[in-house]
Amino acid sequence: MTKASVESRFRVDGMDCASCAAKINTAVRRLDGVDDVSVSVTAGTMTVRHQNDASFAPAIQKRVSGLGYRIAPISPKLATAAASEQQPDCGCCQPQHDSSAARREGAEAQGNSPVAAPAEEGLPGHGHVFTPQPWWKSGKGRLTIASGLALAAAYGVGKLVPGMESWIFTAAMLVGLVPIARRAVMTALAGTPFSIEMLMTIAAVGAVIIDASEEAAAVVVLFLIGELLEGVAAGKARASIQSLTALVPKTALLETDGKTKEVAADSLAIGSVILVRPGDRIPADGVILAGDSSIDESPVTGESTPVRKTVDEAVFAGTVNGEAALRVKVTATAEDNTIARVVKLVEEAQESKAPTERFIDRFSRYYTPGVVVVAALVAVLPPLLTGTAWGEWVYKGLAILLIGCPCALVISTPAAIAASLSAGARRGLLMKGGAVLENIGKVTAVALDKTGTLTEGKPKVTDVVGFGLPEPEVLRLAAALETGSSHPLAKAILAMAADDTIDVPPVEHAKAIGGKGVSGMIGGREVLLASPKAAGDRNALTQEQISTIAALNDEGKTVSVLLVDGAIAGAIAMRDEPRPDAQAGLKALADAGVKTVMLTGDNRRTAFAIGRQLDIEVRAELLPEDKQRIVGELKSKGHFVGKVGDGINDAPALAAADVGIAMGGGTDVALETADAAVLHGRVSDIAGMVALSRRTMSNIHQNIAIALGLKAVFLVTTVIGVTGLWPAILADTGATVLVTMNALRLLRA
Known part of the structure; x- marks a missing residue:
């Protein structure tokens, strides 16, 4: 009988580059019973869907720790605490994980030392968190320093014993290369033969064989330095969103x-x-x-x-x-709580790949083996066909191996997306994954709900009119009648009285008159606040009063009339007013080339009054299926449609749109129902989301250009003999650092 699938989440320490994630993904997928794997470099997490078997979690942990990474399950109770920890170290460049002591060092990735907290009952190991330390105390930092010192010592000793220089530099190279080679073998056995460690190992060993041991030693040090810098840069992106948890x-x-x-x-x-x-x-x-x-x-x-x-x-x-x-x-x-859910949503979003990222991943699967083939052809064909020296062309082939490493290309998209998701989350803009982030920038039409989206969702007093009493007195008596009521219109009157610091008198014999209004005795006078119709039944309104009330109604306002001892004394008008930033937000969307339309179930008079105020096309008196139909019409006209609403009564339209955006203030609805959510409900943030998406895609294109451009330049210069192994490794690690730093600019977006 087939066992049901379950989902387990793990925190993986020492994983800070895309090739690390790819190796872990491949290794875990090869386990029998694993249905799906999702790895987030920037969040340092892995989600695995597998058979519901108690032995699976230990098997997954054993497979990943065998690759040299530290891994622990994320229990629901400690997910928040774990999320706040930073593990910014690149496991693919932390080669001394194989001994138990080395694994402890490796777990200090980027200065993070494991500290075991008491495990939950039945959940051993769930209490592992990582305490940040300086990079030079991390396993990778110490390896880089040791390798650098060995190289410096080799230069010194080589001058004293010139005849032994080759052997001395080979020994210095092995300080850094042995752990890298060991890691390359482990990764190959786990299903990833063309890893950066394998390319580095082949290039370094080949350089020694052709008597270029000095360059080989220097290249190993440069490789470790570049990967260390990459880990530091990636840690900044990870820390941005996770630092939210420190606020609690x-x-x-x-x-x-x-x-x-x-x-x-x-x-x-x-x-x-x-x-x-x-x-x-x-x-x-x-x-x-x-x-x-x-x-x-x-x-x-x-x-x-x-x-x-x-x-x-x-x-x-x-x-x-x-x-x-x-x-x-x-x-x-x-x-x-809200912050824990925000962090969890962003981490899950970072695990969800954008279309561009998926394309780059597929491309890199063929790219790396292709580079190996090209390097082999460059090393073998010229000597065979032209009779030129083998050493020269083998050297060039080894340089091409290093140039061709796909790290910079593979990290170009996820680094930018992770930085943008973090930057957006800190501004209250939540996007559920790279695909959503990418799609929002494509939006050409946005359909917005009225109540609670373009408006605040609660009425406010807009006009106080005196028909016989001063306006402050009209408001004072109305507030007295509404004291203690929870009705939205009553709350609006009481809020206005509080803002104007009006002294509200006590009321006696207050009572509600079903469907008509509320009455009571105030200072010995009988006071009634009622609808215009109910007030007219008590005392006929003058033509001027009727005209004033009609004008207010035409503006989409609800009017209540105040009577004192049976005489018409005044009127109060209320309306659900537009959000303060609604007009500016709609203008920002228009400036970005995005068409806007209001879709509301409210009556035409109120809807068109708000529409005129905001200068937006209005479709009113709509049922949920009508909103869905209109979204479909916009799509049929070639628009890429975003739908903005509260996430419940707009559900059909949100589902029909290319991107659904929920407005809210940290509620479950705002966080869970749509593709994206605007936490603090500002209309201008919808335009901000579109702008952030477009900046992100521009950044991704820049990163791809940097990654491929540098490789193309150094490929040509290597073949024609201008550059060698040193520039080759700089072309790889340098491009990776440049791409990561360029992506981090989005954190300031």
């Missing part, structure tokens, strides 16, 4: 039996009540039970302006409380 405090003040005590933040259970003091970071996602304070949400949403929060409003872990103490009810555990 380690402790929290838990309320129990009327007292507070300090506990570990990751021990908080859903439903716990915590105290957050002014100036403290909030340790968990939750809802405010008591208190009113401004919250700095920039760590989560990128929003620079503090947001005022009060009772029943949500707060997020890692955000900073302002001026007042808050009592907060915890709504998510540590492994499921």
